[in-house]
Amino acid sequence: MIPLRVREIGYAYEDGPVVLSDLSLAIPAGRALALLGPNGSGKTTLLRLLTGGLVPAAGRVELHGVPIRHDRKGLAELRRAVQLVVQDPDDQLFSASVAQDVSFGPLNLGLAAAEVRSRVAEALAALGISGLAERPVHLLSFGQRKRVAIAGAIAMRPEVLVLDEPTAGLDPAGQEALLDTLAALRAAGTTVVMATHDVDLALRWADDAAVLAGGRLRTGPVEELLADTALLAAASLRPTWAHAAFAVLAAHGLAPAGLPRTPAELAALADLTHRSS
Structure with missing residues (x-):
């Protein structure tokens, strides 16, 4: 099953060059996909297209084979199924306390209060931050804020979790804890897409890789794709x-x-x- 797919997509920022052109990508259910490429290659743009934050200039994004609509109803449907966690948690967190922030998405789904509390408790436990529930967000460390941002996404119980450089700024212990969390989510059936510059992390963690280089996208099993030294050089990635x-x-x-x-x-x-x- 392919829950999320882009077909022949293109995008250019206003008064800027073309970032993506005629790009297609299928994201199979239950897999871990690492998206790699140099700065400026369009990784973040692609993630925002996948999650409805940008409207493609050409092509389309499909959820379960149906093109997404960029109206209020269409985006609400997409965000029930697909959640994005951005690189800087301060761009995502805005509530006074941790529990309030994590509850924001489920509340917007119109869920009963008991269900919202259950989802918040479950998400905080999954990230190992239950003890921070009442902590003011502005008093958290950077790593803690990252975990809160991810908790807010998984409280929505998405089919696909999309993360932009989630290990950036984390110390080794924080990275290991995050990978343990992602492994548990995958075991529960969540599809995970991660943009990263870290080829060693991609090889260790992912099933599949997608490498953006020179406006083109190459996809395949991570072990096979990251053995292609010419592709890595074209994408400014080391072996x-x-x-x-x-x-x-x-x-x-x-x-x-x-x-x-x-x-x-x-x-x-x-x-x-x-x-x-």
């Missing part, structure tokens, strides 16, 4: 450490059966190689 390590191992006749995606997997492989030698 992943995993592919580099694999090449060194292969040169010494030690290529493993599968590509190690994390330092832990590489360490385990090194330990196994040491024991067999």
Whole structure:
């Protein structure tokens, strides 16, 4: 099933150059998609088109095969199914307290008060911030504000969660906690799209990749796409450490059966190689 798709989409900002042209992308249900590309390639523009924040100049965005309408009813339907979390949480948070901010979306759905409270509690627990429910938003750290912004999105229980550079500004512990949360959401059936510059994160986390370079979009399995050094160079992306390590191992006749995606997997492989030698 393809819940979200763009067909031959194009977009240019007023008095600016064309950002996207004749671009198509299908986002399969239940998958994790990493969107990569250099600054200015159109990643954020594409995310805003996917989530209804921008109107395409050409082509269309489809939700369950039906073109979305950019009127009040059409956008409300889209945002029940697809939620965007922007890069800077201060662009998304505006309520006095954490619980108030997370409850904003469910309240706008017209849900009963008990259902809203349940969704808020569930979202805060998923992000590990239940203890912050009554905390004023302006007193939170940057990482905490990011988690509140994501909680507000998942309180809507979207089919597709779209995140723009969600790990930017987070320390390593914050990144690990966020990835654990995304893994739990995926296990529950949420489709996740993440724009990132971090090729190692993309390889570790995603099933599929979409690489924007030179106005073109290449898609495919993440392990295969990020092995294409010419594509990475065109997108101003460096090779992943995993592919580099694999090449060194292969040169010494030690290529493993599968590509190690994390330092832990590489360490385990090194330990196994040491024991067999």
